[in-house]
Amino acid sequence: xxxxxxxxxxxxxxxxxxxxxxxxxxxxxxxxxxxxxxxxxxxxxxxxxxxxxxxxxxxxxxxxxxxxxxxxxxxxxxxxxxxxxxxxxxxxxxxxxxxxxxxxxxxxxxxxxxxxxxxxxxxxxxxxxxxxxxxxxxxxxxxxxxxxxxxxxxxxxxxxxxxxxxxxxxxxxxxxxxxxxxxxxxxxxxxxxxxxxxxxxxxxxxxxxxxxxxxxxxxxxxxxxxxxxxxxxxxxxxxxxxxxxxxxxxxxxxxxxxxxxxxxxxxxxxxxxxxxxxxxxxxxxxxxxxxxxxxxxxxxxxxxxxxxxx
Amino acid sequence: xxxxxxxxxxxxxxxxxxxxxxxxxxxxxxxxxxxxxxxxxxxxxxxxxxxxxxxxxxxxxxxxxxxxxxxxxxxxxxxxxxxxxxxxxxxxxxxxxxxxxxxxxxxxxxxxxxxxxxxxxxxxxxxxxxxxxxxxxxxxxxxxxxxxxxxxxxxxxxxxxxxxxxxxxxxxxxxxxxxxxxxxxxxxxxxxxxxxxxxxxxxxxxxxxxxxxxxxxxxxxxxxxxxxxxxxxxxxxxxxxxxxxxxxxxxxxxxxxxxxxxxxxxxxxxxxxxxxxxxxxxxxxxxxxxxxxxxxxxxxxxxxxxxxxxxxx
Numbered sequence: 001x002x003x004x005x006x007x008x009x010x011x012x013x014x015x016x017x018x019x020x021x022x023x024x025x026x027x028x029x030x031x032x033x034x035x036x037x038x039x040x041x042x043x044x045x046x047x048x049x050x051x052x053x054x055x056x057x058x059x060x061x062x063x064x065x066x067x068x069x070x071x072x073x074x075x076x077x078x079x080x081x082x083x084x085x086x087x088x089x090x091x092x093x094x095x096x097x098x099x100x101x102x103x104x105x106x107x108x109x110x111x112x113x114x115x116x117x118x119x120x121x122x123x124x125x126x127x128x129x130x131x132x133x134x135x136x137x138x139x140x141x142x143x144x145x146x147x148x149x150x151x152x153x154x155x156x157x158x159x160x161x162x163x164x165x166x167x168x169x170x171x172x173x174x175x176x177x178x179x180x181x182x183x184x185x186x187x188x189x190x191x192x193x194x195x196x197x198x199x200x201x202x203x204x205x206x207x208x209x210x211x212x213x214x215x216x217x218x219x220x221x222x223x224x225x226x227x228x229x230x231x232x233x234x235x236x237x238x239x240x241x242x243x244x245x246x247x248x249x250x251x252x253x254x255x256x257x258x259x260x261x262x263x264x265x266x267x268x269x270x271x272x273x274x275x276x277x278x279x280x281x282x283x284x285x286x287x288x289x290x291x292x293x294x295x296x297x298x299x300x301x302x303x304x305x306x307x308x309x310x
Numbered sequence: 311x312x313x314x315x316x317x318x319x320x321x322x323x324x325x326x327x328x329x330x331x332x333x334x335x336x337x338x339x340x341x342x343x344x345x346x347x348x349x350x351x352x353x354x355x356x357x358x359x360x361x362x363x364x365x366x367x368x369x370x371x372x373x374x375x376x377x378x379x380x381x382x383x384x385x386x387x388x389x390x391x392x393x394x395x396x397x398x399x400x401x402x403x404x405x406x407x408x409x410x411x412x413x414x415x416x417x418x419x420x421x422x423x424x425x426x427x428x429x430x431x432x433x434x435x436x437x438x439x440x441x442x443x444x445x446x447x448x449x450x451x452x453x454x455x456x457x458x459x460x461x462x463x464x465x466x467x468x469x470x471x472x473x474x475x476x477x478x479x480x481x482x483x484x485x486x487x488x489x490x491x492x493x494x495x496x497x498x499x500x501x502x503x504x505x506x507x508x509x510x511x512x513x514x515x516x517x518x519x520x521x522x523x524x525x526x527x528x529x530x531x532x533x534x535x536x537x538x539x540x541x542x543x544x545x546x547x548x549x550x551x552x553x554x555x556x557x558x559x560x561x562x563x564x565x566x567x568x569x570x571x572x573x574x575x576x577x578x579x580x581x582x583x584x585x586x587x588x589x590x591x592x593x594x595x596x597x598x599x600x601x602x603x604x605x606x607x608x609x610x611x612x613x614x615x616x617x618x619x620x621x622x623x
Contacts, residue, residue: 002442007358008449010432013408017380019355019371024413027385061368140369175374195373198380200569219378220525221570230529240532244570247389251569 021182021205022214032256033201033306039292040252041245041260042299043285045102046171046194046217047091048131048224048265049117051109052080056136063135063174065224065265080135080267084114087270092124094279098286103296105131105171105194108155111162122163127295129169129194130155141178149184156188169215169297171195183208192300200248201259202303213300215259218244222263223274234277241281249288257306259299260285322480322503323496323512324613325620332608334499334554336599340589341550343596344543344582347428347492347515348390348561349404349469349522350420352412353379354435362439363474379434379564383413386567391419393576397583402593404430404469404492404560407453410460421461426592428492429453431471438474446476450486466594467513469493484508490597498546498555500600502610509606511597513556518542520560525571536574543582550587556596557582 012018035042052067054077065080067073095102104121106128111118121128132139133155139148152170160167168191172181175195185193186209192202193212197219205212219225221244226237241262248258262281269278285291294302336343355376357365366372394401403420405427410417420427431438431449438446454465468483469492480491484505491503492515503510517523519542524530530538539559546555559579566575582588600606 001440002445003360003440007360007436007441008445010408012354012356013411015414016412017355018352018412024415025384026388026415028388141371142369176368177371177373178369179371181373196377197374198377198384200385219374220568232529232531236531240570243532243573244568247569247572 021207022203025203027200028255030201030256033303035257035292035306036302037292038290039257040290041249041258041285041288041292042302043260043262043291043293044215044217044296044299045095045100045262045264045293046129046296047088047102047104048171048263049084049088049104049106049110049121050080050131050173050265050267051084051107051113051134052077053134053136056134060140060142061138061174061176063138063176065228065267066135083266083268083270084110084117087266087268088117089120090270090272090275091264091266091278092120094275094282095126096124098282100282100293101125101127101295101298102293103127103129103169105129105169106159107131107134107173108158109134111158115162118159118162122165127169127297128159128163128165128167129171129296130159130167130190131171132173133158135173138174138176139172139178139181140176141180143178145180145184148178148180149187152184152188152190156190168192169194169300171217175219182212186210186212192296194296202300213303215296215300217261217263222265223268224265227268234274238277238281242284245285245288252290260291317477320494322494322505323501324504324617326501326609326613326616331499331553332605332612333552334600334605335603336554336589338589341554341587342543342547343554343556343589343591343599344399344559345402345556345591345593345596346394346399346559346561346579347404347469347593348387348401348563349430350387350409350416350563351379351382351406351430351434352409354433357433357435360437360439363437363472365435382562382564382567383409383416386563386565387416389567389569389572390561390563390575391423393572393579395423396576397579399579399583399590400592401425402467403427405457406430406433406471407456408432410456414460417460426466426594427457427461427463428467428469428593429457429465430469434472437472438470438476438479441476443476443478443482446479447482447486450482450488454486466490466597467492469515480510481506484510490593492558492560492593498549498557499553499609500556500596500605502606502613509601511600511606513558513593513596515558515560519558521565521571521575522560522562525565532571532574535571536578539575539578540581543578547585547587
């Protein structure tokens with residue numbers, strides 16, 4: 001037995017990355033970022049608002065959190081929907097009490113299914129980010145360009161028409177992309193994305209249709225990842241989020257402004273037994289001097305501005 | 311391996327119980343050799359498939375997993391390196407050698423600190439499964455040449471890419487001049503490996519102390535990982551009164567270098583470095599001391615004697 005000779009050939013083995021979306025860069029060698037009003041940390045809270053169709057396909061893969069029981073899966077369909085009916089309102093109330101502006105990454109289909117939910121988000125002064133069409137419509141390289149473009153265009157138009165917001169941020173279901181996804185996002189007026197997990201600061205991605213900013217969003221302190229993939233407690237989640245903040249806050253003294261991202265799900269952190277842990281985390285972060293809480297879109301805009309020559 | 315009957319035993323080492331072994335004496339009469347092995351890796355965006363293992367769970371490009379790995383080379387490695395600098399540890403880098411081509415900047419920072427480089431294959435998305443022996447030899451030659459060209463170092467150690475192996479792998483590593491393998495987890499002391507030529511050592515690496523097992527498989531919290539490292543050390547340090555032990559902490563900068571994880575790790579290795587009987591060392595240096603002190607020959611003789619005694623009963 002042997003492998004074809006090509007298996008020992010490496011056409012992309014050269015300086016830099018093995019794809020052409022962005023150059024390599026060392027986080028600790030970049031020019032320091034100055035956030036508005038001298039803030040050390042920009043706090044980016046991204047609440048995931050999701051619809052899992054009862055008939056969601058399992059091919060080529062399911063987005064995390066997908067229904068997993070035999071059809072019809074009453075259990076997880078309704079549990080995920082709990083987030084849309086109840087959980088999100090706990091999160092909105094908490095943000096409102098603290099006067100925080102945040103981002104809500106919403107599946108496009110939610111705009112037509114639950115317009116009252118979307119109204120509550122926009123009335124709270126929050127940014128709407130497109131989170132694909134629904135959790136059954138994952139983006140992958142098996143989709144044709146036209147098929148994928150249709151999904152992106154529909155998700156964006158549903159949310160833009162409902163909210164009146166420009167909706168220029170994007171989070172793919174399951175943070176999954178195909179080879180064409182960044183090009184198609186830029187083509188549809190998206191200016192930043194949250195899928196890539198390789199940095200703690202924004203960086204620009206090249207697309208065929210102009211640049212797309214990759215905004216940082218933590219992967220391993222996501223509430224769903226900690227609860228449903230690591231099976232760790234809500235107290236363990238809160239501790240890790242605080243520990244994450246501590247290091248980024250400390251680094252901001254030497255390396256310039258950092259971003260603390262807080263990805264949460266309505267059907268996870270919106271649960272009665274968990275919401276006070278979210279409050280605890282926010283209290284902890286906000287007890288520090290120099291924390292600027294803003295929508296991801298506003299943080300992206302501030303980053304672009306900070307990068308302009310004075 | 312297709313078509314060949316499966317074996318029930320690796321056949322690479324003989325049994326030798328922990329009590330009454332020949333005593334290992336480390337340089338300076340230190341009780342324990344502690345080495346840290348950062349896996350500095352490159353995972354490909356669009357790797358070819360191998361019939362035995364598909365590189366990514368999702369179809370290429372699996373941008374979430376790809377970018378998660380890439381985090382180590384953009385952000386995590388600097389935090390990990392700073393923590394090791396503070397505790398006075400040099401690294402023994404388990405290197406996907408293509409990283410020399412992709413990110414020579416990282417290689418230079420490691421080399422400037424006197425870190426050792428050993429080979430972890432070309433990419434972590436290329437496995438040795440289904441290769442023939444000549445193809446696997448080509449990977450070994452590539453690794454020797456690439457590391458020598460970029461660092462001037464002669465490879466001494468090997469960890470197979472993604473721990474993929476063939477039955478002949480240890481023979482051809484030893485034949486090529488590799489001195490130690492990290493692919494076997496059967497002991498807390500270096501042990502001779504039965505190979506056709508040369509004197510290959512199995513160097514204690516670790517699954518349980520390895521952050522990829524800790525975080526991706528066992529789903530341990532960062533603070534608990536710090537406690538695990540300290541307890542593992544305490545026990546091996548105590549046992550080092552009787553005979554020298556080895557403790558390895560294998561790392562992946564994309565995991566340990568996350569902001570919510572780095573402090574627990576940093577505190578644990580500072581704890582270790584605070585003990586007088588610790589030899590903070592590298593894989594290459596442990597292998598050299600094992601030979602120079604006569605431990606290799608003594609362990610080989612002990613295993614032969616134990617094996618002969620077993621057959622006589």
